[in-house]
């Protein structure tokens with residue numbers, strides 16, 4: 596039986612409750628560029644860096660994305 600909009604809203608509300616500080620892959624990709632700047636000598640730590648770090652620890656796809664970006668920005672880190 597397909598989910599109704601009300602069902603979906605309910606499920607999303609549950610997600611908000613169980614993982615208030617987790618970010619998803621979309622959010623990660625929005626923030627990863629700023630996070631990578633940390634590894635450039637002049638870069639300052641961006642806000643929310645802990646959220647990014649936590650997501651990278653649990654998500655291999657985003658970790659790969661991050662490392663690709665890092666190689667491009669700081670190849671000889």
Ligand SMILES: [Zn+2]
Pocket residue numbers: 619620623650654656657658
């Ligand atoms: Zn991810």
